[in-house]
Amino acid sequence: MKRFMVSVAGLTVALLALPLVGLLQRMPWSSLGNPLTNHGTLEALKVSLTVSLLATIMVFLLGTPLAWAIARVSVPGRRFIRALIMLPMVLPPVVGGTALLFALGRQGLVGQWLNQWFGITLPFTLAGAVVAAIFVALPFYVIAVEGALQSAGQHLEDLEDMAGTLGASPWNVLRRITYPQVLPAMGAGLALAWARALGEFGATITFAGNLPGRTQTLPLATFLALENNPEEALVLSLILLVASLGVLIGLRDRWMPSS
Amino acid sequence: MRNIFLLFLLVAGCGSNQSDALTVFSASSLTDVAPALLAQSDQAGTLVFGGSNHLAVQIADGAPADVLLTADLSLLSLDAETHHALAFAQNHLVLAVPIGNPSHLTGPKDLARPELAIAICAKEVPCGKATLDLNYPIAVDTYETSVRSVATKLAMGEVDLGVVYATDTQAQPSIETLWPLEATCPCVTYHAIALTEQGVPFVKSLGKEKAQALLASYGFSQP
Numbered sequence: 001m002k003r004f005m006v007s008v009a010g011l012t013v014a015l016l017a018l019p020l021v022g023l024l025q026r027m028p029w030s031s032l033g034n035p036l037t038n039h040g041t042l043e044a045l046k047v048s049l050t051v052s053l054l055a056t057i058m059v060f061l062l063g064t065p066l067a068w069a070i071a072r073v074s075v076p077g078r079r080f081i082r083a084l085i086m087l088p089m090v091l092p093p094v095v096g097g098t099a100l101l102f103a104l105g106r107q108g109l110v111g112q113w114l115n116q117w118f119g120i121t122l123p124f125t126l127a128g129a130v131v132a133a134i135f136v137a138l139p140f141y142v143i144a145v146e147g148a149l150q151s152a153g154q155h156l157e158d159l160e161d162m163a164g165t166l167g168a169s170p171w172n173v174l175r176r177i178t179y180p181q182v183l184p185a186m187g188a189g190l191a192l193a194w195a196r197a198l199g200e201f202g203a204t205i206t207f208a209g210n211l212p213g214r215t216q217t218l219p220l221a222t223f224l225a226l227e228n229n230p231e232e233a234l235v236l237s238l239i240l241l242v243a244s245l246g247v248l249i250g251l252r253d254r255w256m257p258s259s
Numbered sequence: 260m261r262n263i264f265l266l267f268l269l270v271a272g273c274g275s276n277q278s279d280a281l282t283v284f285s286a287s288s289l290t291d292v293a294p295a296l297l298a299q300s301d302q303a304g305t306l307v308f309g310g311s312n313h314l315a316v317q318i319a320d321g322a323p324a325d326v327l328l329t330a331d332l333s334l335l336s337l338d339a340e341t342h343h344a345l346a347f348a349q350n351h352l353v354l355a356v357p358i359g360n361p362s363h364l365t366g367p368k369d370l371a372r373p374e375l376a377i378a379i380c381a382k383e384v385p386c387g388k389a390t391l392d393l394n395y396p397i398a399v400d401t402y403e404t405s406v407r408s409v410a411t412k413l414a415m416g417e418v419d420l421g422v423v424y425a426t427d428t429q430a431q432p433s434i435e436t437l438w439p440l441e442a443t444c445p446c447v448t449y450h451a452i453a454l455t456e457q458g459v460p461f462v463k464s465l466g467k468e469k470a471q472a473l474l475a476s477y478g479f480s481q482p
Contacts, residue, residue: 101415106376106416107417121376123376124376124401209400210402210404211400211401211402216402224381224383224402227312227381227384228383
C-alpha cells in the first residue's frame with residue numbers, strides 16, 4: 001500500500017515540476033538581459049508592481065474589518081457571506097472580469113452612475129486594474145485572518161474580556177491584544193494576496209483592457225509576447241515565477257506551520 | 260494499479276483522431292460562417308477555432324487537421340500547390356461604433372481623439388497587423404487580444420469606437436459600421452489548405468457558387 005501511494009505521489013510531483021523544468025530549460029540564460037532592459041518589459045513591471053501594491057493596501061484596509069466581522073459577529077446567512085467572499089478563489093477570473101464590466105463598466109449597473117455623477121470610469125484605467133486585482137486577491141487575506149481569529153477562539157476572547165474589565169478601551173484591546181495574536185496570519189494573508197494580485201490575468205484583460213504603461217501588467221505582456229516573441233515571454237515568466245516562489249518560501253519559514 | 264493504467268489508456272485514447280470525420284481548423288473570425296460551410300459540403304466534421312497564429316503553431320506541431328482555414332497564409336511554410344491552397348474569401352477592416360452612433364462620430368479623424376474610449380486589436384494578432392496598415396493616428400485605450408473582444412466591448416458600450424472586420428458588424432446586431440461602407444483594403448484574405456487527401460473535396464467546395472453565396476451573406480467579399 002505504502003509503495004503504491006509513494007509511487008503515485010512521486011508521479012504527481014513530477015507532473016507539477018515538469019512545466020517548470022520545461023520553462024527553465026528553454027530560458028535564454030545568456031541573453032536574459034535583453035528583454036529585461038527592454039522598455040516594454042520595464043513598463044509592464046512598473047504597472048504590475050503599482051497595481052499589485054495598491055491592491056494589497058486596499059485588501060488590508062477592506063479585508064481586516066471584514067475578517068473580524070465574519071469571525072466575531074453572528075449575523076443570519078453568515079455561511080452564505082463566507083461563500084460569497086471565497087467565490088473569486090474558484091471563479092474563472094474571466095468570469096470575474098465580465099461581472100465587473102457589467103457592474104462597474106461605463107454602462108454597468110453602478111458604473112453608469114459613477115460615470116454620470118462623478119465622471120469616474122474604471123474600464124481601461126489603472127484604477128480598473130487595481131479593482132480587478134482586489135476582487136481576486138481579497139479572499140486570500142480574509143480567509144487567512146478569519147481562520148486565525150477562529151483558531152485563537154475562546155482563549156483570545158477571554159483575554160480581550162479581561163483587558164476590557166481592567167479598563168482598556170475597545171480600540172485599545174483590538175490594538176494591544178487582538179492584533180498581536182493574528183499578526184502572523186495577517187502577514188501571510190497579505191503576502192498571498194499580493195502574489196495573487198501580481199499574477200492576475202483574466203479579470204484584468206477583460207475589465208481593465210490592455211494598454212502598455214497603463215493597464216498592461218506582466219501577465220498580459222507575457223501572453224502577448226508569446227504570440228511573436230517567445231524568448232521575451234520566457235523571461236517575463238521567470239520574473240513572475242521568482243516572485244511567486246519568493247512569497248511561498250518566505251511564508252514557509254515564518255508563517256506556515258512547519259511539520 | 261492495473262485499473263489506473265487502463266484509465267490512462269482511456270484518457271489518452273480520447274485525444275486520438277477518428278478517421279472518417281473531417282477535422283477542420285478555422286480562424287476564429289470565421290466562427291459564424293464555418294459551420295454553414297461545412298454543412299454545404301455534405302461532409303461530417305469537427306471544427307476547431309483559434310487565432311490563425313495559434314493554429315499554425317499547432318499544425319507545425321503535428322495537430323491532426325485535414326483542412327486549415329487561415330487568415331494569414333504566410334504563417335505556414337508549405338507548398339501552396341500540393342496542398343490545393345485556395346483563396347476563398349476576403350474581409351476588410353471597418354471603424355465600428357455602438358448601434359445608433361451615440362457619440363456622433365464621423366470617420367477616421369475621430370480615431371485620434373483622446374477623450375474617446377477606443378479599442379483595437381493587439382499588433383500580435385492578424386486584425387491588429389491590418390489595423391497598423393490603416394496608417395491613422397489612433398488614441399488607443401486598449402489593445403484587445405482578439406477582434407471578437409473588440410466587437411464585444413463595442414456592443415456593451417464600453418468603448419466609443421473600435422476597429423473590427425466588416426463581418427463583425429454584420430454578425431453583432433448591437434454595433435454598426437461607421438466607415439468605410441464599401442469593401443476596400445487593407446484586408447485579410449482567407450485561404451483554405453488541404454493537409455490530408457481527405458480534406459481536398461472540402462477545400463474545392465469552397466470555391467464553388469454555393470459556398471461563395473453563403474460567404475457573401477455573412478458579409479465576406481470575393482478575393
